[in-house]
Structure formats: structure tokens, C-alpha cells
Amino acid sequence: MWDYSDKVKEHFFAPRNVGAMEDANGVGDVGSISCGDALRLSLKVDPISEVIEDAKFQTFGCGSAIASSSALTEIIKGMTLDAALAVTNQDIANYLDGLPPEKMHCSVMGREALQAAIAHYRGEAWKDDHEEGALVCKCFAIDAVLIENTIRSNHLHTVEDVTNYTKAGGGCSSCHEGIEEILTRVLAERGEVFDPDAAPAPVEPDPLPIAASGQSSMTNLQRIRRIEAVIESIRPQLRMDGGDAELVEVDGNSIYVKMTGACSGCSMAAMTVGGIQQRLMEELGEFIRVIPAEQMPGTERRSAHG
Amino acid sequence: MGDIYLDNNATTQCDPKVVEAMLPYFLEQFGNPSSIHSFGNGVGRAIAKARKQIQALLGAKHDSEIILTSCGTESDNTAILSALKCFPGRKEIIITTVEHPAVLALCAQLEKDGYRIHRLAVDGKGRLDLDEYRKLLTPNVAIVSVMWANNETGTLFPVEEMAAMASAAGVQFHTDAVQAVGKVPIDLKNSAIDMLSLSGHKLHAPKGIGVLYLKRGARFRPLLRGGHQERGRRAGTENSASVVGLGKACELALEHIEYENSQVKALRDRLEQGILSQVPNCFVTGDPSNRLPNTTNIAFEYIEGEAILMLLNKKGIAASSGSACTSGSLEPSHVMRAMNIPYTAAHGTIRFSLSRYNTPAEIEQVIAAVPPIAAELRRLSPYWGERGPLAEPENAFAPVYG
Numbered sequence: 001m002w003d004y005s006d007k008v009k010e011h012f013f014a015p016r017n018v019g020a021m022e023d024a025n026g027v028g029d030v031g032s033i034s035c036g037d038a039l040r041l042s043l044k045v046d047p048i049s050e051v052i053e054d055a056k057f058q059t060f061g062c063g064s065a066i067a068s069s070s071a072l073t074e075i076i077k078g079m080t081l082d083a084a085l086a087v088t089n090q091d092i093a094n095y096l097d098g099l100p101p102e103k104m105h106c107s108v109m110g111r112e113a114l115q116a117a118i119a120h121y122r123g124e125a126w127k128d129d130h131e132e133g134a135l136v137c138k139c140f141a142i143d144a145v146l147i148e149n150t151i152r153s154n155h156l157h158t159v160e161d162v163t164n165y166t167k168a169g170g171g172c173s174s175c176h177e178g179i180e181e182i183l184t185r186v187l188a189e190r191g192e193v194f195d196p197d198a199a200p201a202p203v204e205p206d207p208l209p210i211a212a213s214g215q216s217s218m219t220n221l222q223r224i225r226r227i228e229a230v231i232e233s234i235r236p237q238l239r240m241d242g243g244d245a246e247l248v249e250v251d252g253n254s255i256y257v258k259m260t261g262a263c264s265g266c267s268m269a270a271m272t273v274g275g276i277q278q279r280l281m282e283e284l285g286e287f288i289r290v291i292p293a294e295q296m297p298g299t300e301r302r303s304a305h306g
Numbered sequence: 307m308g309d310i311y312l313d314n315n316a317t318t319q320c321d322p323k324v325v326e327a328m329l330p331y332f333l334e335q336f337g338n339p340s341s342i343h344s345f346g347n348g349v350g351r352a353i354a355k356a357r358k359q360i361q362a363l364l365g366a367k368h369d370s371e372i373i374l375t376s377c378g379t380e381s382d383n384t385a386i387l388s389a390l391k392c393f394p395g396r397k398e399i400i401i402t403t404v405e406h407p408a409v410l411a412l413c414a415q416l417e418k419d420g421y422r423i424h425r426l427a428v429d430g431k432g433r434l435d436l437d438e439y440r441k442l443l444t445p446n447v448a449i450v451s452v453m454w455a456n457n458e459t460g461t462l463f464p465v466e467e468m469a470a471m472a473s474a475a476g477v478q479f480h481t482d483a484v485q486a487v488g489k490v491p492i493d494l495k496n497s498a499i500d501m502l503s504l505s506g507h508k509l510h511a512p513k514g515i516g517v518l519y520l521k522r523g524a525r526f527r528p529l530l531r532g533g534h535q536e537r538g539r540r541a542g543t544e545n546s547a548s549v550v551g552l553g554k555a556c557e558l559a560l561e562h563i564e565y566e567n568s569q570v571k572a573l574r575d576r577l578e579q580g581i582l583s584q585v586p587n588c589f590v591t592g593d594p595s596n597r598l599p600n601t602t603n604i605a606f607e608y609i610e611g612e613a614i615l616m617l618l619n620k621k622g623i624a625a626s627s628g629s630a631c632t633s634g635s636l637e638p639s640h641v642m643r644a645m646n647i648p649y650t651a652a653h654g655t656i657r658f659s660l661s662r663y664n665t666p667a668e669i670e671q672v673i674a675a676v677p678p679i680a681a682e683l684r685r686l687s688p689y690w691g692e693r694g695p696l697a698e699p700e701n702a703f704a705p706v707y708g
């Protein structure tokens with residue numbers, strides 16, 4: 001069965017805040033029985049301070065759906081509505097020490113129930129714009145609907161394009177057959193034929209403050225600034241995935257980076273490090289080795305700059 | 307208290323006698339059965355004996371009708387692909403909607419390659435309509451592949467009758483009997499079945515060994531070509547220890563088939579009745595009057611299967627579920643959907659599959675464990691009120707999207 005964290009099991013076996021709430025003033029219902037998970041979140045909000053005084057849930061669903069609901073109620077109790085609206089599904093997953101990729105949708109359902117409940121409290125209509133398809137890429141938890149929409153809206157042609165735009169296929173690559181099938185179908189809709197040998201669309205890298213050139217033409221300070229700029233340009237993407245990276249030290253070709261958040265512990269850390277390294281090499285035009293900060297040798301060696 | 311294993315349709319424990327029979331073939335008789343020297347010549351004899359034991363369980367006429375393979379999936383794939391090669395002018399295949407993925411996924415791929423796949427529908431109890439089947443049996447059909455027993459519900463299909471109908475129409479007939487072998491009597495020499503797949507790990511032999519029965523005279527093209535093993539019909543050095551184990555397992559299965567259909571069946575019936583009489587809003591899926599003796603599949607309404615399994619597991623009970631969540635897909639089991647089981651129940655189906663190792667005491671423990679689990683999950687469910695399901699639950703709880 002699934003490799004659930006202890007935290008998920010704890011919240012499943014002893015869920016917090018279960019049940020209906022008589023005096024709820026914000027109720028959010030999401031999911032459906034046909035999909036196999038459905039959640040009702042009931043909130044009691046203080047009308048003056050807009051603080052969530054109590055939260056309860058009722059959930060039809062699997063182990064991680066119940067654990068995600070339980071975690072959600074624990075996270076938002078005592079928050080103001082505005083603070084609660086900033087809670088992401090990644091926050092719910094992090095609170096549970098992670099969810100398997102197939103189960104990330106359970107945390108998405110939690111966030112949607114929260115949005116729906118707050119909209120209900122405020123007398124607004126909440127519309128779900130989230131459509132879920134079958135999971136295609138397990139490495140990055142990307143589903144068919146997202147891949148299809150991305151192919152359509154960006155006019156993509158190749159598996160590499162899909163990886164560049166959605167990350168799907170960028171890991172173990174075992175989902176490439178599935179991605180090719182989606183490409184074949186979507187391309188057929190616009191009267192084209194999928195060509196496995198087609199060249200991918202060029203990706204435009206974000207323009208950086210200093211033009212790329214060889215190491216020799218840069219001063220040491222310029223070079224470090226440039227490394228910083230490259231890492232800064234990657235950070236928004238990492239943050240979207242609930243992680244972050246920070247430049248710690250430059251020692252010749254070895255660049256030490258501190259990985260935090262979802263990236264640090266997860267199986268993708270190695271890939272992320274690889275990705276940063278690739279990008280740095282492209283931008284600096286020299287060989288670079290990116291090393292997680294934990295592997296940095298002692299201070300006495302660090303003074304020996306190269 | 308030891309853990310209670312009720313997931314024998316997924317896989318079984320090796321019988322200790324099977325393991326004992328296998329051991330010499332790892333350390334002593336490890337030679338290649340094709341070799342002349344003394345490390346291998348005993349292996350050839352052991353494989354020949356195993357072939358006889360398999361033949362006996364299947365009631366096959368000749369031992370050369372037994373082709374050893376690596377698993378049930380390989381046997382299924384070999385059978386269907388062979389027929390397509392033998393009859394290149396025939397572009398249609400008949401299967402059912404409730405086959406195992408070993409057949410369904412292959413046929414879905416063949417469909418993309420231009421073959422026409424007829425998927426026979428089932429009714430609410432998982433039964434086929436033989437008139438519909440008869441109409442499809444034309445000279446355009448390369449092969450019919452219909453499972454003997456369904457892995458999720460245990461429901462039996464009338465494969466012997468269907469094979470006779472196919473034979474009369476001049477069409478090859480294959481049956482995936484992975485779940486049936488060892489649990490229902492099989493007598494292939496008196497049937498029109500051309501090919502039959504079995505898998506060792508469902509009958510107390512190891513995983514990774516299977517058989518394709520091929521009736522003498524039936525046209526065939528191998529999947530794997532190479533050495534002369536299996537008379538050129540399946541190349542590759544024999545998995546000799548596992549073959550010996552499978553032979554022993556077949557011998558034991560034949561000895562226990564009576565027990566399976568009396569004692570094991572009685573335990574299954576007791577379990578089913580014990581749960582149905584205590585838990586409200588649950589029912590048996592499939593055809594209770596015509597199914598494997600060891601299987602019961604119970605749908606618990608308004609709760610979800612994976613959650614049930616996790617709570618059962620906490621109490622040391624192993625079973626399985628057709629819920630979407632256990633497989634990581636969005637749809638509940640294709641078998642439940644094919645029988646039109648409503649979504650309110652399909653996500654909460656639990657399969658208990660027994661073996662000759664289960665005891666009455668274990669069954670009583672499970673009967674005691676299930677009702678509180680169902681009650682606890684219903685307490686969490688938005689579809690369940692104080693004293694039962696909400697009136698019209700799907701309308702009472704109708705979220706914004708669905």
C-alpha cells in the first residue's frame with residue numbers, strides 16, 4: 001500500500017475536529033462521491049475579528065483525504081480569514097510530512113474546501129476552476145488535464161516541450177509513452193501528426209543583468225554576483241513547489257547551495273541540484289559543480305579560494 | 307495473535323512442501339536442464355515430473371500441451387498475440403469488460419494498432435449474455451479471450467460452453483484461468499478450450515512462474531524466440547526451481563480441491579453472513595450463486611475502501627479493495643463500474659479471499675473487527691447521518707463541482 005508518513009497515519013487513525021457543526025457560519029462542500037472523495041468543512045468565524053474560532057470536517061475518502069482534512073482544521077484554527085486564504089495545498093502536505101504524488105489531490109481538495117467555506121461566509125460565490133485528470137507523471141504529480149491544456153495553450157509539439165513547460169517527464173522518464181499519447185491526440189485535433197523526431201521549441205531563458213561570457217572576462221566579484229543572479233532567477237519556481245535554495249559559498253568550480261523546504265528532503269533534491277547546476281553552466285559557460293551546503297568541508301579549507 | 311491473511315486472490319503464501327521441493331534446485335541441481343553433465347541431468351527429469359503434475363491438475367491430454375512461462379500475464383499476452391500472427395486476415399478480438407489488465411491493457415493497445423475489440427458487457431451480477439456473444443462469432447475474429455473466474459468478485463464465466471461455441475464457429479478460444487486453477491475442477495481433455503493461462507503464485511507456488519496450456523493441434527506462434535526450450539514455443543532457460551515448485555503446488559492443489567469447495571467455502575460463507583448480518587448498508591457484489599469458493603466481495607456504502615483497508619490492517623487483517631484510491635486512479639474498479647454498482651458503494655468494495663490456511667477462529671476475529679470499522683468511517687462521512695445514510699445522499703451533499 002502507500003508509503004504514508006507517520007503524521008498521515010496519526011491524523012488518519014485519530015482525526016481531529018470530526019463532525020458537523022450546529023452553529024457554523026461558513027460551510028464549504030467539495031468533491032463528489034463519484035470521484036471517491038468528498039469533504040465538508042464547517043467554520044465558526046468571529047464576525048468582528050474574522051478569526052476562525054472553530055473548524056470541523058466530514059470526509060468520505062481514503063486515508064490521506066481524511067488526514068488532509070484533519071490537518072487542515074488544525075492549521076486554520078485561530079487564523080484570520082485572510083491568513084487562512086494564504087494556506088496552500090503544499091502547506092497541508094508539509095504539515096503531514098509529505099504525501100505520495102498520487103495523493104496530492106487530497107491536499108488540493110482541502111484547500112478548495114477552505115476557499116469554498118470562506119466564500120460562503122462572505123456571501124460570495126465560489127467557483128472551482130480546477131479540473132483533475134488521471135495522473136501521468138508520478139515524479140512530479142502532473143495529471144493529464146494539465147498536460148493537455150499546456151500543450152494546447154502553448155502549441156507544444158514534443159515530449160521535451162512538455163517537460164520544459166510542466167516538468168512532466170523530467171524525472172525517471174517512464175511516463176514518456178503517456179505524454180506522447182496525449183501529444184498525438186491533441187496534435188490530431190489541430191490536424192497535425194505527432195513526430196517523435198521533431199525538435200523542441202526553444203525555451204527563452206530569463207534575461208539576466210550581466211551577459212553570459214567566459215569565466216576569464218569576469219572579475220571574481222562579477223562572477224559571484226552572476227551566480228547569485230542565476231540562483232535568484234530559479235527561486236520563484238522552487239518556491240512554487242514549496243522549496244527554496246540559497247547561495248552559501250563559492251569555492252572555485254564548487255558552488256555550495258542550501259536547499260530548504262520541500263526540496264531539501266524529497267527525492268527530487270538531487271534533481272533540483274542537477275537543474276541548478278545545468279543552468280549555471282549554461283549561463284556562465286564553464287564547468288560548475290553544485291553541492292548541497294551540508295556537504296561543505298570545514299572552515300579551514302573554505303578560506304582557500306580558487 | 308498472528309496476522310490474518312485474506313488476500314489470496316492477490317497472491318498466496320508458498321506451501322512449505324513447495325519450498326522444500328524447490329531447495330535442491332538452487333544449491334545442488336543448479337545446472338542447466340539442457341546440459342549433458344550431472345549438474346543438470348536431474349533437472350530435466352524434475353521438470354518433466356512437474357509437467358506431469360501440472361497436466362494432472364488441468365486434466366490435459368498430453369504433457370507436451372504445457373508451456374512454461376514467466377507469469378500469468380505472459381501467458382495471456384502470448385495467447386492473444388499468437389492468434390493475431392496465426393490469422394493475419396482476422397482483425398477482431400472478443401473479450402469481456404471485466405478481464406484482468408493483462409488482457410484489457412493489451413487489447414487497448416491493439417485497438418490503437420487498428421484491431422477491433424469487442425468487449426462483452428456484464429449485467430448487475432457480473433454475468434454475460436451468450437446471445438450477444440454468439441452474434442459476434444464471425445470469421446473476422448482471431449481469438450476469444452474470456453476469464454474463467456473474475457479476480458475481484460470470483461464470479462465464474464461459462465467458458466467451456468463458450469469455447470464450444472467458438473470452436474463451432476472456427477475461432478480460437480483462450481481462457482485466463484489464473485483465479486480458477488486449483489479452486490474449480492478443470493478437465494481440458496474434454497473441453498474445446500484451445501489455450502489456458504495459469505499463474506503459480508495464486509496456488510501456493512512462487513511468484514514469477516506461469517503456464518500456457520496449448521491444445522495439441524491448435525495453431526500457435528511463440529512470443530519469445532531463441533533456444534529450443536518448451537519445444538521452441540517459449541525460448542529461455544527454464545526457471546527450474548520454480549517449475550519444480552509449481553509442479554508440487556499443482557499436486558497439492560489437486561489433493562485439496564475437495565477441501566477448497568467444502569471447508570474453505572463454509573468459512574467464506576460464515577464470514578459473509580457474519581458481516582452482512584451486523585453491518586447495515588452493505589451487500590455482496592457479483593453472482594453469489596456461481597463463484598469461486600474462496601472469494602467474497604462486499605460493498606460498504608458511503609465509506610471508502612482504502613480507509614477500510616488501513617483500519618483492517620491496523621487490526622492485523624489483510625484484504626483488498628476496488629476503490630480508486632488504492633490504485634491511485636480516479637475511477638473505482640472497472641469490474642464494479644461494469645456491473646453498474648453505484649458510486650456510493652463502488653468506492654467501498656472490499657474483497658476477502660481465503661485459502662486452505664485460514665481457520666474458523668480467524669474468521670470470527672474478522673467478523674468482530676469489521677462492524678466497528680464501518681461505524682467509525684461512517685461517523686466521519688458527510689453522507690451518513692445520526693442513524694443511517696442521509697435521505698438521497700447524493701442530493702443532500704451536492705458539492706459545487708463533481
Ligand SMILES: Cc1ncc(COP(=O)(O)O)c(C=O)c1O
Pocket residue numbers: 315316376377378379380382406408453455456457482484485505506507514515516
Ligand atoms: C485473472 C488474472 N489474470 C492474470 C493475472 C496476472 O498473473 P501474474 O501476476 O502471474 O502475471 C492475475 C493476477 O493478478 C489475475 O488475477
Ligand code: FES
Pocket residue numbers: 136137138139140168169170171172173174175176
Ligand atoms: S513519471 Fe514522469 S518523469 Fe518519472
